[in-house]
Amino acid sequence: MSLRIVVCVKYVPDATGDRRFAEDLTTDRDAVDGLLSELDEYAVEQALQIAESRQQEGDDAEITVLTVGPEDAKDALRKALSMGAHKAVHVEDDALHGTDILGTSLVLAKAIEHVGYDLVVCGMASTDGTAGVVPAILAERLSVPQVTLVSEVAVEDGKVTGRRDGDAASEQLEARFPAVVSVTDQSGEARYPSFKGIMAAKKKPVESLDLSDLGIDAAEVGLAGAWSAVNEANERPVRTAGTIVKDEGEGGKQLAAFLVERKFI
Amino acid sequence: MTIDHRLPAEYEELRRTVEEFAHDVVAPKIGEFYEHHEFPYEIVREMGRMGLFGLPFPEEYGGMGGDYFALCLALEELARVDSSVAITLEAGVSLGAMPIFRFGTQAQKRDWLPKLCSGEMLGAFGLTEPECGSDAGGTRTTARLDEESGEWVINGTKCFITNSGTDITGLVTVTAVTGRQPDGRPEISSIIVPSGTPGFTVAPPYSKVGWNASDTRELAFSDCRVPSANLLGELGRGYAQFLRILDEGRIAISALATGLAQGCVDESVAYAKTRQAFGKPIGANQAIQFKLADMEMHAHTARLAWRDAASRLLHGEPFKKEAALAKLYSSQIAVTNAREATQIHGGYGFMNEYPVARFWRDSKILEIGEGTSEVQRMLIARELGLTA
Numbered sequence: 277m278s279l280r281i282v283v284c285v286k287y288v289p290d291a292t293g294d295r296r297f298a299e300d301l302t303t304d305r306d307a308v309d310g311l312l313s314e315l316d317e318y319a320v321e322q323a324l325q326i327a328e329s330r331q332q333e334g335d336d337a338e339i340t341v342l343t344v345g346p347e348d349a350k351d352a353l354r355k356a357l358s359m360g361a362h363k364a365v366h367v368e369d370d371a372l373h374g375t376d377i378l379g380t381s382l383v384l385a386k387a388i389e390h391v392g393y394d395l396v397v398c399g400m401a402s403t404d405g406t407a408g409v410v411p412a413i414l415a416e417r418l419s420v421p422q423v424t425l426v427s428e429v430a431v432e433d434g435k436v437t438g439r440r441d442g443d444a445a446s447e448q449l450e451a452r453f454p455a456v457v458s459v460t461d462q463s464g465e466a467r468y469p470s471f472k473g474i475m476a477a478k479k480k481p482v483e484s485l486d487l488s489d490l491g492i493d494a495a496e497v498g499l500a501g502a503w504s505a506v507n508e509a510n511e512r513p514v515r516t517a518g519t520i521v522k523d524e525g526e527g528g529k530q531l532a533a534f535l536v537e538r539k540f541i
Numbered sequence: 542m543t544i545d546h547r548l549p550a551e552y553e554e555l556r557r558t559v560e561e562f563a564h565d566v567v568a569p570k571i572g573e574f575y576e577h578h579e580f581p582y583e584i585v586r587e588m589g590r591m592g593l594f595g596l597p598f599p600e601e602y603g604g605m606g607g608d609y610f611a612l613c614l615a616l617e618e619l620a621r622v623d624s625s626v627a628i629t630l631e632a633g634v635s636l637g638a639m640p641i642f643r644f645g646t647q648a649q650k651r652d653w654l655p656k657l658c659s660g661e662m663l664g665a666f667g668l669t670e671p672e673c674g675s676d677a678g679g680t681r682t683t684a685r686l687d688e689e690s691g692e693w694v695i696n697g698t699k700c701f702i703t704n705s706g707t708d709i710t711g712l713v714t715v716t717a718v719t720g721r722q723p724d725g726r727p728e729i730s731s732i733i734v735p736s737g738t739p740g741f742t743v744a745p746p747y748s749k750v751g752w753n754a755s756d757t758r759e760l761a762f763s764d765c766r767v768p769s770a771n772l773l774g775e776l777g778r779g780y781a782q783f784l785r786i787l788d789e790g791r792i793a794i795s796a797l798a799t800g801l802a803q804g805c806v807d808e809s810v811a812y813a814k815t816r817q818a819f820g821k822p823i824g825a826n827q828a829i830q831f832k833l834a835d836m837e838m839h840a841h842t843a844r845l846a847w848r849d850a851a852s853r854l855l856h857g858e859p860f861k862k863e864a865a866l867a868k869l870y871s872s873q874i875a876v877t878n879a880r881e882a883t884q885i886h887g888g889y890g891f892m893n894e895y896p897v898a899r900f901w902r903d904s905k906i907l908e909i910g911e912g913t914s915e916v917q918r919m920l921i922a923r924e925l926g927l928t929a
Contacts, residue, residue, distance in 0.1 A: 358554065468562050470592030471605040474551045 279330060279337040279431065282393045283323045284384055284414070285316040285356055287349035288404040295404070300499065301506040302374045303404055305346060312352035315399035317466035320356045322459045323397045324467070326431050327360075338362050340391050344372060344383045350482065357477035358469035365391055369486040374499030381410050383497060385417035386490040395436055398458040400425055411458035421451035427462035546845070548614075555611055559618035562591065568896075571623045574754040575899060578746065580707050581754050584626055589660015594633055598642055603655035609789060610851045613796035617844070620800025621807060622896075624903040625754035627797045632703035632755075633657070635790045637664025640714050640731065644774030644782050649733065653712065662711035667699035667734075667760055668783055674913075682762065684717035684732055691769045693717075693732050695740070695762040701910075706743040706758040710736050713760060716779045729779035733771040740765030751902035787912060788861055791868035792854060794911040795847035798871035801900055801907070802840040805875075805882035808897050809833060812886055823885070832881050839874035846870055862924035869917035872907035879904035 289295045293308030312320075320341065327337035341356040343349045344367040353364040367387050375383070388396055396418070401408035415422035423429075426438030426449065436457055437450040451457075469477075487494055495501055521530045535541045548556065566587055574581040588594065596612045598604025605611070612634055620627035638657040641649055641664070656662035673679035682697025695717055699705075705713050712735050720728040734741055744759040774782060810833055813824030823829050846867035853860035882897040883890035890897050908914045 354554075358558075468558050468587075468591040469554070471551075471555050471596055471607045471611055472592060472600065474554045474558070475606060478551060 279326075279335065280392055280394045281323045281326065281337055281339045281397060282388050282391055282395070283316075283319050283339060283341045283356065283361065283397045284388075284410070285320065285341055285343050285352050285399070286313045286402045286404075287311070287343060287345045287352035288313045288402055291403050297506070297509045300374065301509055302499070305348070310348050310351060312355040313399060313403045314466075315401055315403055315461060316352075316356075317359075317399075318459050318461055318463050319397045319399040320359050320361060321466040322429050322463055324360045325464070326395075326397075326429070330431065340365060340393075342384065342387055342391065343367070344375070344380055344387070353482060354477055355469065357480045357482075358473045359467055360469075360473060361480075363480055364482040365485060366482055367485045367487075367490065369494075371487055371494035371498045374502060375497045376502035376504045377405070377407050377410055377413065378503045379497035379501055381413040381417055383487075383490065383492060384410070384414055386492055387485060388414075388418065390485070390490060394453040395431070396420075396454075396456040397429075398456065400458050400460045411456055415456035418454070418456065420454045420456060422456045422458075423449045423451050424456075424458045425460055426457060427460045429457055429459055429463065546848070552611060552614060555607075556614045556618055558591070559593070559615045560621070562587070563619050563622040567619065567622045567626055571626065571754060572894065572896075572899070575623075575625060576753075576893060578748075578753045580629075580756050581626060582708070585629060585660060585663075585709075588626065588630060592658075593630055594638070594660040595658030597634065598638065598654060598658050602642070602650055603658035605658075608855055609792070610848075610855055613793055613847060613851050616793055617796040617800035617803070617847075620797040621804040623754070623899065624797060624801055625752050627800060628703060628752055628755050629663075631790070631793045631797055632665065633660070633663045635793050636666035636786065637704060637712075637714075639789070640666060640773060640782060640786055641733070643785070644731070644778070646770075648770070649773070653733075656711065661709065663704040663707055663709050665702050665705040665710060665713040666783075666786070667702050667705065667713045667715035669699060669701050671698055671700050671759075680716055680718055680727065680729055682715060682717040684715075684719050684730065686719070686769060687766070690766070692766040693769060693771065695732065695734065695765040695767070697762050699760040699762075701747070701757055702760055703755060703757050705756065705760055706746065707756045710756075712736060713741075714773055715760075715762070716783060719776060719779075722777070728777040730776050731773040731779045731782055732767060733773055734762070734765065734767055738765055738767055751899070751904070751906055753902070788864055789854065790911045791864040791917075792847055792850045792860070794907060795843065795850065795864070795867035795871040798868075798875040798904075798907045799840060799843040799847055801875045801904055802836070802843055802871065802878040805878035805897060805900050806833065806836045806840055808895075808900070809836065809882045809885045812889075829885060832885060836878045836881055839878055843867070843871035843874055862921055865912075865917040865920040865924070868912065869914055869921070872904075872914065875907050876904045 287310050289308040290311050296304045296307045298304040323339050330337045339361040340363050341361040342365045398411040411424050423438045426440050428439040430437050435450050435452045436455050440447045592605045593615050595604035596607045597609050600606045616627050641653050657664050684693045684695045687694050712733055714731050714733050716729050716731050718727040719730040722728050740763050742761045747757050813829050816823050850860050850863035850867045879901040883901045886897050889895050
C-alpha cells in the first residue's frame with residue numbers, strides 16, 4: 277500500500293538578506309526575497325529517500341508537501357516539487373497574517389488531516405522564527421506519536437525509526453504509524469533539483485485551501501488569535517571594534533584575564 | 542506579440558539552482574583542487590547527480606529533456622565561480638556526448654549516452670593535433686580499415702584534449718583521415734575509441750597556465766584497433782560533423798566566458814565595498830567605480846550575445862555569425878575583466894588564494910580554444926560576404 281507522507285515546509289526570508297520586522301512587528305516579507313527554509317530542505321530530502329528506498333523494495337510512497345503562507349510561499353512548494361515531491365497543498369488566507377506557533381500548528385494539523393497521512397516529516401525549526409516546537413505541538417494536535425530531532429530516519433513494517441543524537445547519549449526511537457518526525461541538519465544534505473525535476477514540477481498539482489475549507493475560525497489564528505506577542509524589536513547594535521592585546525611577554529595572561537572577566541573561563 | 546528577453550520561469554529556476562550549487566559546493570573547495578592541479582572528482586560527481594551532464598539530451602537516453610540554452614545557462618553560472626569545472630562540463634557535453642547523440646547509431650547512443658548523461662562517465666573529442674589546430678582540415682591521424690579483421694587501425698597523435706585521461710573517461714571520439722576525396726583532399730571520419738583500448742595511450746596531464754582543476758592531455762594512437770562499428774555517423778562526414786560541433790561549442794564557450802567576466806565583477810564589487818584606503822572604501826573612488834561600470838557593461842552585453850546565438854540555434858535558424866560574434870566578444874571582455882579585477886584587488890589580486898587570480902589565469906585560453914579570435918573574425922568577415 278502506498279505510504280502517505282506529508283512534509284511541512286515554510287517559506288522564509290533569505291537568511292543572507294537584510295531581514296527586518298514590519299511595523300506591526302511581524303516578519304517583513306517584502307524587504308527580503310523568500311525561499312524554502314534550508315532546514316525544511318532536509319525534511320524533503322529524507323521524505324524522498326524514504327520513498328526511494330520503498331520503491332526499491334517494490335512498495336510505493338506519495339509525498340505531499342504542505343505550507344501555510346502568503347501567495348509567494350508557492351515558490352517553496354515549487355522547489356520541493358522540483359526536488360521530487362509528488363503534490364502540494366498551499367493554505368493561504370489573509371486572516372493568517374501574524375499567526376504564531378499554536379495557530380500555525382492548528383492549521384497544519386487540519387490540512388494534514390484533510391490530505392490524509394501515515395507519516396508527517398518536518399524540519400528541526402524554521403530559519404526565521406526558530407522556535408523548533410511546531411513538530412511536537414503538531415503531534416499533540418493530531419494525537420499521534422512524535423519522533424523529533426532525529427539525525428537518521430528509516431521506515432519499516434508500519435513504523436518509523438530514528439536516531440536522536442544528544443550531548444550525553446544517542447537515543448534510538450521508534451513509533452508506529454501514523455506519526456510525526458522532525459529531522460535535523462545532520463540528516464544528510466538535500467539534493468539540488470534537476471532540470472527534469474524543474475520541468476516536471478510545472479505539471480504537478482498544487483491544491484489551494486483557505487481557512488473555511490479547513491473549518492477553522494479566523495479568530496483562532498492571525499495576530500489577534502496569537503498566544504504570544506512581540507512587544508518590542510530593536511536592531512542589533514553595530515559591532516564595535518574588539519580589544520587588541522599586544523603580546524609583550526604577558527599576552528597569554530592578559531587573554532586569560534579577559535576571558536575570566538567575562539566569565540568564559 | 543510579445544518581445545521579451547527575460548528567461549522563462551523554469552530556466553530561471555535552473556540558473557538559480559546552479560548558482561546556489563556553484564556558491565555552496567564549488568566555491569569552498571575548488572581553490573584546493575586548483576592549487577594541487579587535481580581533478581575535482583567529488584564536485585563532478587555532484588554535478589552529475591543534479592543532471593548537468595544530461596541537460597540538452599532527451600530523457601530516453603538518461604538526459605534531462607532540456608536544450609543547449611539550458612546547458613549554456615549552467616556553464617555561465619559555474620564559470621562565475623570556477624572555469625575548470627565549467628570546461629569539464631562543456632567538454633563532457635558538447636564534445637563528449639553531443640557528437641554521439643547527433644551522429645551516432647541507435648546502438649552507439651544506447652551504449653554510451655546514459656552513462657555520459659549521468660556524469661558517471663566522461664567523453665572527449667580528439668580533434669586538435671600538434672600540427673593542426675585552427676586548420677582542422679590538416680588532420681594527420683589516419684584510420685585504415687583492416688578488411689580481414691573488420692577493424693579500424695588508428696595511428697597518430699592528438700593534443701590538448703579535455704577530459705581525455707580522468708579515472709572516469711570512457712571514450713574519445715577521434716577524427717582521422719580515412720581516405721582521399723576525388724579532388725585529392727583528405728576524407729575525414731570520426732571514430733569512437735574506448736579508453737583502455739590497446740595501442741591508445743594517454744600522456745600525463747599538461748602543466749597549464751590556467752584551468753588547473755581540469756584534465757587536458759596528449760593522446761597517442763599506435764596501431765590502435767577498434768571494431769568497424771565504432772565509426773561515428775557516415776564515412777567521410779567527419780569534417781562536416783566537427784564544424785557543426787564547433788559552431789555550437791562557440792556559444793557554450795561564450796557563456797563560460799560571460800560567467801568568468803561576471804565573476805570578476807562579483808568579486809571586485811565585494812572587494813571595493815570593503816577594502817579601505819585613505820579612510821574610505823576604494824569603491825568610493827571614481828577610478829574604481831568606472832572600471833566596475835565598464836566591467837558590468839561587458840558581462841551584460843556578452844550575456845545578450847550568447848543568449849541571442851543560443852536562441853537562434855534553438856529555433857533552427859542560422860547562427861554561425863552570431864556564435865562567432867558572441868565567442869569573440871565574450872572572450873575578449875573576459876580577459877579585460879580579469880585584468881581589471883586583478884588591478885582592483887591590488888597585491889592581493891596576484892595571490893593565488895584570491896579567486897580573481899584564478900580568473901586571470903583562466904581567461905586567456907578563452908581567446909584561443911574553440912577557434913581563436915582570429916578565426917572568429919575570419920568567420921564573421923566571411924559572413925559579411927568578404928573573401929580572401
